[in-house]
Amino acid sequence: YCRLCCGFFGLVWLGVGAPILGLVLAILIAAFWLFSDVAKRQDRDFVTSSSALVTSAIAGRTQALANTTIDYAYWNDAFNAISVKWNEAWLDANYYSSVADGMIVFGGGRVRHAWFSDAPEQQANAIAEAILGAATEQQLLSAASTNETRSIDRFAVVDNQLIGLSIAPIAMESETPRRVSRATQD
Numbered sequence: 001y002c003r004l005c006c007g008f009f010g011l012v013w014l015g016v017g018a019p020i021l022g023l024v025l026a027i028l029i030a031a032f033w034l035f036s037d038v039a040k041r042q043d044r045d046f047v048t049s050s051s052a053l054v055t056s057a058i059a060g061r062t063q064a065l066a067n068t069t070i071d072y073a074y075w076n077d078a079f080n081a082i083s084v085k086w087n088e089a090w091l092d093a094n095y096y097s098s099v100a101d102g103m104i105v106f107g108g109g110r111v112r113h114a115w116f117s118d119a120p121e122q123q124a125n126a127i128a129e130a131i132l133g134a135a136t137e138q139q140l141l142s143a144a145s146t147n148e149t150r151s152i153d154r155f156a157v158v159d160n161q162l163i164g165l166s167i168a169p170i171a172m173e174s175e176t177p178r179r180v181s182r183a184t185q186d
Helices: 002-073 076-084 088-094 121-137 140-146 176-185
Strands: 102-107 110-116 152-158 161-167
Touching: 002 152, 002 161, 076 088, 088 110, 102 121, 110 121, 121 152, 121 161
Parallel strands: none
Antiparallel strands: 102 110, 152 161
16 A cells, blocks of 8 residues: 555655646746846946946036136136236135136246145145146146147046046136137037
8 A cells, every 4th residue: 555655745746846846846946047137137227327427527527627727717806816927815715616626727837826625735736746747747837838729628547546637728808709609518
């Protein structure tokens, strides 16, 4: 009788249990593959959207910096305080920004004025000199001095930090090429 029962249950197992076990294993493998595929797709989408966000943030920050640079460079009072008769007190009172982290006035291959939002004066001077070096190395100062219509915008590494540079020559507001170019940029 025991042999007969074992044989019967063995047949039942082979007829019913094994297919169920096979189906369960197939479902587990399919579910694992599906979850793995969904995770890979999410990772790719995350990389794509993160790259787009970073690119957009950099482009927006660069444009804001360029606009700020043009606003400060294309200003009669700035021209008078920098180019006509040097006025450090005017610069201290007027050359700061909520958009830029720092503003530097170059002249004669040296830093003439530097303002930084979060740096002590000694550190600000060192940063300004490093930025002057980076701008000189990339030949931005000479390019900006011949550029009448817009700022020169680049990135540089200063003290192992990536910084955005925007450089424009100081000029009068009434210069027609700049005014026309500025209107078309906005």
